[in-house]
Amino acid sequence: xxxxxxxxxxxxxxxxxxxxxxxxxxxxxxxxxxxxxxxxxxxxxxxxxxxxxxxxxxxxxxxxxxxxxxxxxxxxxxxxxxxxxxxxxxxxxxxxxxxxxxxxxxxxxxxxxxxxxxxxxxxxxxxxxxxxxxxxxxxxxxxxxxxxxxxxxxxxxxxxxxxxxxxxxxxxxxxxxxxxxxxxxxxxxxxxxxxxxxxxxxxxxxxxxxxxxxxxxxxxxxxxxxxxxxxxxxxxxxxxxxxxxxxxxxxxxxxxxxxxxxxxxxxxxxxxxxxxxxxxxxxxxxxxxxxxxxxxxxxxxxxxxxxxxxxxxxxxxxxxxxxxxxxxxxxxxxxxxxxxxxxxxxxxxxxxxxxxxxxxxxxxxxxxxxxxxxxxxxxxxxxxxxxxxxxxxxxxxxxxxxxxxxxxxxxxxxxxxxxxxxxxxxxxxxxxxxxxxxxxxxxxxxxxxxxxxxxxxxxxxxxxxxxxxxxxxxxxxxxxxxxxxxxxxxxxxxxxxxxxxxxxxxxxxxxxxxxxxxxxxxxxxxxxxxxxxxxxxxxxxxxxxxxxxxxxxxxxxxxxxxxxxxxxxxxxxxxxxxxxxxxxxxxxxxxxxxxxxxxxxxxxxxxxxxxxxxxxxxxxxxxxxxxxxxxxxxxxxxxxxxxxxxxxxxxxxxxxxxxxxxxxxxxxxxxxxxxxxxxxxxxxxxxxxxxxxxxxxxxxxxxxxxxxxxxxx
Numbered sequence: 001x002x003x004x005x006x007x008x009x010x011x012x013x014x015x016x017x018x019x020x021x022x023x024x025x026x027x028x029x030x031x032x033x034x035x036x037x038x039x040x041x042x043x044x045x046x047x048x049x050x051x052x053x054x055x056x057x058x059x060x061x062x063x064x065x066x067x068x069x070x071x072x073x074x075x076x077x078x079x080x081x082x083x084x085x086x087x088x089x090x091x092x093x094x095x096x097x098x099x100x101x102x103x104x105x106x107x108x109x110x111x112x113x114x115x116x117x118x119x120x121x122x123x124x125x126x127x128x129x130x131x132x133x134x135x136x137x138x139x140x141x142x143x144x145x146x147x148x149x150x151x152x153x154x155x156x157x158x159x160x161x162x163x164x165x166x167x168x169x170x171x172x173x174x175x176x177x178x179x180x181x182x183x184x185x186x187x188x189x190x191x192x193x194x195x196x197x198x199x200x201x202x203x204x205x206x207x208x209x210x211x212x213x214x215x216x217x218x219x220x221x222x223x224x225x226x227x228x229x230x231x232x233x234x235x236x237x238x239x240x241x242x243x244x245x246x247x248x249x250x251x252x253x254x255x256x257x258x259x260x261x262x263x264x265x266x267x268x269x270x271x272x273x274x275x276x277x278x279x280x281x282x283x284x285x286x287x288x289x290x291x292x293x294x295x296x297x298x299x300x301x302x303x304x305x306x307x308x309x310x311x312x313x314x315x316x317x318x319x320x321x322x323x324x325x326x327x328x329x330x331x332x333x334x335x336x337x338x339x340x341x342x343x344x345x346x347x348x349x350x351x352x353x354x355x356x357x358x359x360x361x362x363x364x365x366x367x368x369x370x371x372x373x374x375x376x377x378x379x380x381x382x383x384x385x386x387x388x389x390x391x392x393x394x395x396x397x398x399x400x401x402x403x404x405x406x407x408x409x410x411x412x413x414x415x416x417x418x419x420x421x422x423x424x425x426x427x428x429x430x431x432x433x434x435x436x437x438x439x440x441x442x443x444x445x446x447x448x449x450x451x452x453x454x455x456x457x458x459x460x461x462x463x464x465x466x467x468x469x470x471x472x473x474x475x476x477x478x479x480x481x482x483x484x485x486x487x488x489x490x491x492x493x494x495x496x497x498x499x500x501x502x503x504x505x506x507x508x509x510x511x512x513x514x515x516x517x518x519x520x521x522x523x524x525x526x527x528x529x530x531x532x533x534x535x536x537x538x539x540x541x542x543x544x545x546x547x548x549x550x551x552x553x554x555x556x557x558x559x560x561x562x563x564x565x566x567x568x569x570x571x572x573x574x575x576x577x578x579x580x581x582x583x584x585x586x587x588x589x590x591x592x593x594x595x596x597x598x599x600x601x602x603x604x605x606x607x608x609x610x611x612x613x614x615x616x617x618x619x620x621x622x623x624x625x626x627x628x629x630x631x632x633x634x635x636x637x638x639x640x641x642x643x644x645x646x647x648x649x650x651x652x653x654x655x656x657x658x659x660x661x662x663x664x665x666x667x668x669x670x671x672x673x674x675x676x677x678x679x680x681x682x683x684x685x686x687x688x689x690x691x692x693x694x695x696x697x698x699x700x701x702x703x704x705x706x707x708x709x710x711x712x713x
Contacts, residue, residue, distance in 0.1 A: 005602065007123065011593050012707075014616065026167065044706075045057075045058040045091075045708055045709055045711075045712060046058075046091070046095075046705065046706050046707045046708050047704070047705070047706040047711060048094070048095050048098040048099065048703055048704070048705050048706075049098060049099065049102050049704060050704065051098055051705050053094060054492070055712060058090070058091075058094075058709075058712075061090045061094065062086060062087060062090050063654050064173075064177055064273070064413075065086050065090050065177075066078065066083075066086060067170075067173065068174060068177050069082075069086070071170065071174055072130060080544055082250040083150050084422050086308075087709065088519075091707070092710060093184075094617065095378060095700070095703075095705060096188070096696065097184050097188075097205045097495055098703075099696065099699050099700060099703050100184075100187060100188050100191055100696075101187065102703075103191060103699065103712050104187055104190070104191050107191075107194070109187065109190050109191060109194070110187070111183045111186045111187050111190070115186060116179075116183065116186070117181065119186065120141065120143045120146070121143055123140040123141035123142065123143065124140060124141070125141070125182065125185075127178060127181055127182050128141035128178070128182070129141060130359050131146075131174075131175065131178055132145075132149075132171060133145040133146045133149065145561055146175070146480050146571070149168075149171070150172075151176075152168065153168045153169075153171075153172050156168045157169070159521075175366065178444045192689060192692045192693055193689075193692075195692035195695055196685065196688040196689045196691075196692040197691065199207070199683045199688035199691060200688075201684035201685050201688065202681075203446075203677055203681070205684060206677050206680035206681045206684060207677075207680070208655050209621075209683065209684060210581035210673075210675050210680050211619045211620070211696070212620040212621040212641075213619060213670075213673070214619075214669050214670045214675075215386065215619060215620065215641075215666045215668075215669060215670070216616075216617045216618065216619055216667070216668060216669070217617075217618045217619075217640045217641075217645075217664055217666065218614065218615070218616045218617070218664075218665050218666040218667075218671050219615050219618060219640055219663060219664050219665060220602045220612060220613075220614055220615075220662065220663045220665055221612065221613050221614070221615050221626065221628075221636075221658070221660060221661075221662050222596075222599075222602055222605035222606060222610035222611070222660065222662065223610060223611050223613070223626060223628045223629055223655075223658050223660050224592045224595070224596070224609060224610050224611070224658055224659050225628065225629040225630075225657055225658040226585055226588045226589070226592070226629075226657060226658050226659075227629075227657075227658075228332050228609075229588045229591055229592070231584065233591075234392070234584050234587045234588060234591075235581055235587075236583050236584055237588065240583045240587075241572070241579050241580055241583060242572065243582050244579050244582055244586075245572045245575070245579055246310065248579070248582070249569060252569055252570040252574075253568070253569055254565060254566075254568060254569070254570055255567060255701055256517060256518075256519075256567065256707075257437060257517075257518070257564065257565060257566050257567055258514075258515040258516060258517050258565045259515075259516050259536055259537065259561060259563065259564055259565065260512070260513070260514045260515065260516070260557050260561075260562045260563040261498065261512070261516055261523075261536060261560060261561055262496060262500070262510050262511065262512050262513075262559075262560045262562055263272045263510070263511055263512075263513070263523065263524055263557060263558065263560065264334045264489070264499060264503055264508045264509065264510055264511070264557070264558050265511070265524055265556065265557045265558045266482065266486055266555070266556045266557075267554055267555050268474050268478065268479050268483075268555070268556070269474060269554075270472050270473060270474040270475075270478065271474065271475070271478045273475070273478075274472070274473065274474050274475045274478055275472060277345055277475070278470060278472055278473070279337060279346065281302060281470065282302070282337035282346045282347075282348050282468065282470065283296055283337060285299075285301075285302045285304075285468040286334055286335070286336060286337060286348045286468075287351040289334045289348065289466055289468075289693065290334045290350075293418060295308050295310070295350065296308045296310060296466075298312060298466060298468065299466055299467070299468055302468045302470060304467060304468045304469050304470060305316070305345070305469040305470065305471065305472065306319065306467040306468075306469045307417070307418045307419060308466050308467070309415070309417065309419075309420050309425075310420070310425065310464065311425055311428055311429060311432075311464065312353070312355055312357055312432065312462035312463060312464050313411065313415035313462055313463060313464075314359065314411050314415060314460055314461070314462055314463075315381035315461070315463065316411070316412070317411075317415035317416060318463075318465070318467065319340075319343070319402060319469070319625070321340040321342065321343070321347065322347065322349055322465070322469070325338075325349055326349060326351050326463055326465055329349070329351040329498055330351070331351055331352070331353055331354055332350075332351065332352075333350070333351055334348065334349070334350040335347070335348055335349045335350075336348075339472070343471075344471055344472050345469050345470060345471050345472060345629075346469075346470050346472055346676055347465050347467065347468065347470075348467075348468040349463065349465055349466070349468075350466045351463060351464075351465050352463075352464040352465060352466060353463070353464040354460075354461060354462070354464075355462055356459050356460065356461060356462070357432045357433070357460070357462045358413050358432065358456035358457055358459055358460075359410065359456060359457060359458035359459070359460045360408055360409065360411070360456075360457045360458060361408070361409050361431050361432065361453055361455070361456055361457075362406050362407070362408050362409075362411040362452060362453070362455035362456075362457075363406065363407065363409060363431055363452060363453050364393060364397075364404050364405060364406045364407070364451070364452055365404070365449050365450060365451045365452070366383065366396060366397045366400055366402055366404060366449070366450045367392075367400070367402065367448075367449050368380040368383060368400070368447055368448040368449070368450065369446065369447045370448070373445075373446065373447065376446075376448055377443060377447075377448060379448075379449030380441050380443075380447075380450060380460070381441065383396060383400075384439070384441040384450050385679060387439060387450065387452075388439070389598045393452060399624070399656060406454055407421070409431055411460075411462075414428060422445075423444045423445055426442055426444070426447065426578075427442060427444075427451075427501060430442055430451055431451060433455060434452075434453040435453065435456075436453055436454065436456055437453070437454065438452070438453055439451065439452040439453075467666045474554070479554075481509040482556065483556065483559075485506065486506075486508075486547060486556040487547055487557075489503070489505075489508065489558075489609065490544075490546070490547045491501070493544070493672060494544050495542070495544065495560075496542060496544065496560040496562060496623045497614065499544065499558070499560055506689070511524065512562075515565065516531070516536065518537050518707060518708075518709070518710040519707055519709065519710070520533070520710075523536070523559065524557070526551050526555050526557065527550070527551055528548050528550045528551060528552075529548065529550045529557065530543060530710075531548060531550075532548045532550065532557060532559055533693060533710045534711055535559065536559060536561060537710055539561040540549065540561065541561055541562060541563055541564055542560075542561065542562070543560070543561050544558065544559070544560045544561075545558055545559040545560070545561075546558075557603065589654050589659055592652070592658070592659035593652045593659055595608055595609060595652075596608050596610065596652050596659060596661060597652075599661060600648065600650065601648050601663070602648065602661070602662075602663050605661045610661065613626075613627070613628055613666075617670075618636070618637060619637065619670075620638070620640075620641040621635050621637075622637065623636075623637055624636040624637055625641075626655070626657060626658070626660075629655065629656075629657030629658040630657055630659070631655060631656040631658070632656065632659025633655040633657065633660070635653055635654065635655055635657055636653060636660060636662070639651075639653050639660075639662065640662065640664060643662070643663075643664045644664065644667075645664050645665075645666060645667040646663075646664065646665070647663070647664055648661075648663040649661060649662050649663070649664075
């Protein structure tokens with residue numbers, strides 16, 4: 001009982017303790033839940049209609065698309081800008097396909113095997129014409145070629161030739177991408193056709209559309225431009241702006257969050273001392289080349305960006321500035337150091353030789369190996385002698401388990417290499433200098449190769465040139481000094497106001513960017529600013545970021561988050577300047593309308609201050625451009641169509657650039673215009689298809705699209 005009494009006396013305290021314990025338990029679970037949600041979000045690129053796209057799945061789609069580009073364009077890699085375009089294309093395709101598939105599923109629309117086969121049999125779809133299965137005679141997709149490939153793929157996949165299997169696998173993956181894209185395209189077209197079918201054309205609308213295009217009117221136009229009214233004479237109140245905002249509020253609805261930022265960026269550039277050091281290096285390279293030092297040694301020691309191959313190459317092997325320079329140089333000449341602004345380099349060039357050689361060579365070869373190098377040499381001499389005596393090349397090649405088949409070597413296949421070893425150099429020199437049907441027994445380090453040139457094409461100028469190309473870089477000391485100064489500025493100015501107040505003292509400038517969206521790939525046009533983008537879209541208004549090192553490791557950046565524009569209607573203050581101009585235009589029109597009041601013909605409108613011009617060939621289907629006001633005026637087209645020939649339109653027409661009155665002086669059908677009901681109905685159907693495609697935008701807005709790509713750029 002004593003214990004019970006003690007408990008009762010301390011009941012309130014116990015309740016508080018238990019409550020705190022329960023709160024701690026609940027808070028811990030909430031924290032875990034929030035942490036799990038946050039971690040899940042970090043692994044999601046986005047979401048469409050509740051369907052989440054993981055980072056891994058998105059990357060797989062990017063890799064798939066990249067491989068297609070590399071295969072179709074013969075590329076090894078993509079630039080950063082090209083890769084960003086791929087990411088955007090993959091995301092947009094994913095979003096559109098997800099939306100269409102969801103809508104199609106509601107309607108029961110599918111793409112059947114038979115429909116796909118019909119498209120393959122027709123062979124005219126543009127996607128199919130990008131495949132290797134195009135008949136070169138008909139220039140159409142050949143389904144039989146695809147069938148044969150798929151049969152061969154199964155055999156090769158289970159065979160022993162790993163290299164052949166890999167080649168077939170690459171083409172098979174490409175075909176899988178094409179088939180998937182084709183299915184998506186067919187489904188989208190079926191959905192759009194269904195929507196377009198809801199927008200009917202008929203003979204009445206066809207005739208009206210024809211008249212809108214074919215009937216031309218000539219008018220006398222009286223105009224007074226809004227610019228003739230001084231802005232200071234127009235009074236715009238806050239109430240006027242509020243009323244206009246309420247009237248046009250739907251125009252200011254925002255469907256994606258954006259953010260306003262202010263930022264300071266600084267690009268580190270070479271100092272005078274840095275330039276002097278690089279110029280000394282280039283002057284030394286020039287001197288050594290002039291004195292005849294081994295070009296390969298000079299180029300390597302100077303750390304040139306362009307390798308020295310020591311073999312004749314076309315001008316395409318050189319950067320544009322070097323190619324332009326060697327065209328006008330004499331053999332043996334060495335240039336003084338010169339600067340190329342386009343790539344920020346200093347350059348020295350020595351033209352060692354210039355000759356005419358084939359751009360491409362057809363050849364065949366036989367490789368000779370042996371137990372020892374000497375044995376290979378002896379066998380190669382015997383084979384070469386037999387070939388010289390007239391032995392069939394193919395027969396000899398087969399004797400050594402080779403095909404001896406002809407193949408082409410082009411300059412582009414080797415001239416952009418970074419290095420060429422001694423054996424390769426011997427090989428290329430032989431192929432480039434041998435005449436048609438000439439042979440050579442080439443002794444390599446590990447054996448011999450007997451080559452025969454069978455054809456030579458496109459004789460072009462080829463050059464041997466030593467190029468020392470060096471970027472005008474800043475030194476570590478220069479970068480360190482710039483970094484320390486910028487870091488001091490960031491540390492001392494941790495508010496937007498402080499940044500703006502003190503930037504000029506440090507020699508910096510504060511820039512502003514309004515409405516930055518998270519779908520963009522960089523900040524302020526500077527590459528490698530992904531971390532800054534992540535910070536911007538996680539920061540609160542008023543926060544200042546850490547210092548970011550970005551660009552090509554030559555930029556310093558600090559960002560201040562100034563305002564968040566959430567999804568929904570923009571604040572009136574955000575669009576106040578735009579609305580004010582709208583209100584001012586309305587008030588100017590009212591003033592001009594009052595000025596033109598009572599005008600009952602063009603002459604009286606002119607007497608009230610209007611400018612009169614003759615405007616010809618006005619149609620209802622296209623807006624009128626008025627030179628007097630410098631504006632396109634759709635309202636005039638409607639007014640002209642509604643006014644009879646010879647009549648004066650008594651009302652003042654409100655335009656984009658001014659106030660107007662008009663008189664129609666002539667109406668006639670455009671010369672050569674002939675009504676064809678079927679053609680016009682077809683045009684209307686095409687317009688309906690275009691309108692149907694725009695419905696996708698409405699579906700997008702209702703699909704709860706979440707785009708987190710900025711977290712992974």
